[in-house]
Amino acid sequence: MAATEKIVILDFGGQYNQLIARRVRELGVYCEILNYAAPMAEWADAALKGVILTGGPNSVYGENAPRLGTEIFRLGVPVLGICYGMQLINDLLGGTVESAEVGEYGHTLLTTEDAPLFEGVGRETVVFMNHNDRVSRPPQGFTVDAYTANCPVAAFSNAEKGVYGVQFHPEVRHSVEGVQMLRNFALKICGCAGDYRAEDMIGRMIEDVRARVGDGRVVAGLSGGVDSSVACALANRALGPDRLTCVFVDHGLLRKDEAKQVLETYRSHLGLNVVHVDASERFLDALKGVTEPEQKRKIIGALFVRVFEEEARRIGADYLLQGTIYPDRIESGMGGSATIKSHHNVGGLPKDSLFKKDHIIEPLSLLFKDEVRAVGEGLGIPREMVWRQPFPGPGLAVRVIGEITREKLEALRACDAIYLEELKRAGLSDQIWQSFAVLTGVRTVGCMGDDRTYGWCVALRAVTSDDAMTVEAAELPYPVLKRCVSRIIGEVPGVNRVVYDITGKPPGTIEWE
Ligand code: XMP
Numbered sequence: 001m002a003a004t005e006k007i008v009i010l011d012f013g014g015q016y017n018q019l020i021a022r023r024v025r026e027l028g029v030y031c032e033i034l035n036y037a038a039p040m041a042e043w044a045d046a047a048l049k050g051v052i053l054t055g056g057p058n059s060v061y062g063e064n065a066p067r068l069g070t071e072i073f074r075l076g077v078p079v080l081g082i083c084y085g086m087q088l089i090n091d092l093l094g095g096t097v098e099s100a101e102v103g104e105y106g107h108t109l110l111t112t113e114d115a116p117l118f119e120g121v122g123r124e125t126v127v128f129m130n131h132n133d134r135v136s137r138p139p140q141g142f143t144v145d146a147y148t149a150n151c152p153v154a155a156f157s158n159a160e161k162g163v164y165g166v167q168f169h170p171e172v173r174h175s176v177e178g179v180q181m182l183r184n185f186a187l188k189i190c191g192c193a194g195d196y197r198a199e200d201m202i203g204r205m206i207e208d209v210r211a212r213v214g215d216g217r218v219v220a221g222l223s224g225g226v227d228s229s230v231a232c233a234l235a236n237r238a239l240g241p242d243r244l245t246c247v248f249v250d251h252g253l254l255r256k257d258e259a260k261q262v263l264e265t266y267r268s269h270l271g272l273n274v275v276h277v278d279a280s281e282r283f284l285d286a287l288k289g290v291t292e293p294e295q296k297r298k299i300i301g302a303l304f305v306r307v308f309e310e311e312a313r314r315i316g317a318d319y320l321l322q323g324t325i326y327p328d329r330i331e332s333g334m335g336g337s338a339t340i341k342s343h344h345n346v347g348g349l350p351k352d353s354l355f356k357k358d359h360i361i362e363p364l365s366l367l368f369k370d371e372v373r374a375v376g377e378g379l380g381i382p383r384e385m386v387w388r389q390p391f392p393g394p395g396l397a398v399r400v401i402g403e404i405t406r407e408k409l410e411a412l413r414a415c416d417a418i419y420l421e422e423l424k425r426a427g428l429s430d431q432i433w434q435s436f437a438v439l440t441g442v443r444t445v446g447c448m449g450d451d452r453t454y455g456w457c458v459a460l461r462a463v464t465s466d467d468a469m470t471v472e473a474a475e476l477p478y479p480v481l482k483r484c485v486s487r488i489i490g491e492v493p494g495v496n497r498v499v500y501d502i503t504g505k506p507p508g509t510i511e512w513e
Contacts, residue, residue: 003030003201005192006047010036012056012066012084018327018469019171020052020082022368023179028194029186032366036066040075050078050190053085055169059099059133060084060091068092078162078189080117083131086156086165093139093163100150104129107174108148115145115157117164119184120177127154127168127175134167164189198371199378202234205363209238212361213319219312220321221304222246222274224262225391227323227364230376233270234363235321237379241273244321247311249304252280253395253409256417269382279307284406291402293513300394302350309354320355324362325372327468369467389434390468398513402441407494408456412439414492415458419484423462426480433471435462437488438501438512446496448489455496458488463510471510473502 007024011017011033024031034043036053051072058065070092072079081089087097108129112118127148135153138144146155146166157164164185170178186192218239220232232246246266250259259276266272286299308320364372369390376386392398399416400408415437423429438459446453460481465471485498501508 005049007031007050008043009033009052012036012054014055016169016171017054023171023182027183027186028196029192030196044075048077049192053081055083060087060097080185081165086167089165090135095139096137097133098136100134102150103132104150110146110148112146116159117181117184120180125177128172129168199374202378206238209235209363216319217317218244218319218321219308219317220246222248226388227325230372231323231364233379233381236272245315246272246274248274248276249307250278250280251283253397256413287404296397297394319359319361321361324365326366326368398511400439408439411492411494415488418487419460422484432462432474433465444497453496455494457497458495459499459501461501471505
């Protein structure tokens with residue numbers, strides 16, 4: 001997928017790098033996050049309009065600090081350093097960095113000067129700081145453009161050379177006017193047109209799939225989620241149903257009636273060639289006795305690939321299409337940050353896989369979720385499908401805590417269906433990013449009628465978010481929660497307690513496992 005103009009974000013391991021990319025794309029500018037060591041020859045092409053150097057956990061004077069050469073300043077495009085990126089610029093150009101006596105974390109009042117990066121920004125504005133080190137002496141020829149109580153050089157620039165640095169994080173929402181600063185950089189300083197729209201890339205993405213596959217045949221994993229649906233619909237446009245077989249694997253870990261709904265919708269609405277493989281026995285057997293979350297994911301991921309391979313052999317396909325999106329790659333540790341959970345569709349292929357590495361087609365791997373949805377709508381996929389809540393590849397396996405059994409799955413499905421039905425009835429579904437029930441694995445004592453019960457404790461979760469990277473627990477109305485509790489305990493045998501999870505992300509994650 002090539003854009004006519006782009007900004008490259010060089011990743012030094014900062015926590016908010018994905019947010020930088022999101023903000024830049026929201027401004028209508030295509031951008032990519034690359035490892036800081038990616039060879040310049042691979043990305044410094046005619047489309048390049050600017051470079052952003054991200055934050056990171058290191059100190060520029062640290063032994064293994066990631067560094068760049070000064071050729072970055074000779075590319076002829078503006079460079080913006082954020083946090084560590086600013087300190088690196090400073091060091092490369094002969095300034096000094098010091099460890100501040102008092103670090104700055106969180107909301108901080110910034111005073112700005114008249115400077116290109118701060119056009120349209122208040123003289124005083126709140127920004128998000130997260131640093132120990134700071135610039136003590138800027139390089140020669142640089143002006144100081146902003147300061148805070150504890151950071152005398154909170155932003156600097158050499159406009160003539162096109163080099164800018166900020167100590168704070170404009171990409172984080174807490175930086176109240178951060179978007180305006182990024183807009184100034186991307187549109188005014190770099191001169192980008194700001195006309196990138198993911199849906200305008202559909203034609204090119206279709207061409208890319210055609211070019212990659214040649215006259216080969218493709219098997220695709222279709223889960224019913226937004227990502228795989230959009231990937232399949234796109235590939236179907238590129239290849240047609242004769243060369244694209246979508247495999248819907250029922251791993252026995254789906255929600256109530258899910259298989260039926262997915263098959264109906266995809267066959268009739270999208271005209272996809274869908275094969276339904278009921279592999280529930282195999283999956284549940286392989287998961288017998290397994291309690292550790294990562295092990296569950298690995299088993300499921302590996303078995304998924306085996307099932308796809310069997311289908312591929314059957315139909316003579318040697319390409320595998322997946323709905324991997326940009327955050328999956330980044331969250332799986334592609335950008336140098338810690339791996340929290342291994343998503344099965346990234347890096348889950350065994351070494352002896354039938355599918356060669358260059359035969360894995362991931363047409364959405366550079367898109368964010370909202371962009372995938374825009375592409376989905378552009379492809380004519382019905383709205384209710386495009387706006388479906390995300391559902392994890394390992395399905396209910398990561399929502400049954402501890403060992404998975406058929407009885408637990410059945411109880412969880414029933415609880416989940418009641419919960420979703422009540423949220424829908426209360427008109428709350430549209431405001432929620434994800435909502436689901438979890439079978440906690442904890443059994444508790446209760447009393448029903450005059451009898452003692454010893455049953456499962458179920459947790460309900462509902463979160464709001466716009467990217468799944470950070471979430472808040474939804475503040476559901478008490479009466480709705482109470483109705484769910486009484487219906488679940490009354491209607492689902494074996495469950496005698498219901499709790500509501502109000503943990504955000506961080507410190508939690510959306511799924512319990
Ligand atoms: P967490 O739990 O990490 O989830 O906050 C972030 C988003 O990813 C979904 N999720 C997965 N999706 N395979 C997937 O395809 C997985 O292994 C997986 N684990 C979590 C989760 O539902 C949420 O939308």
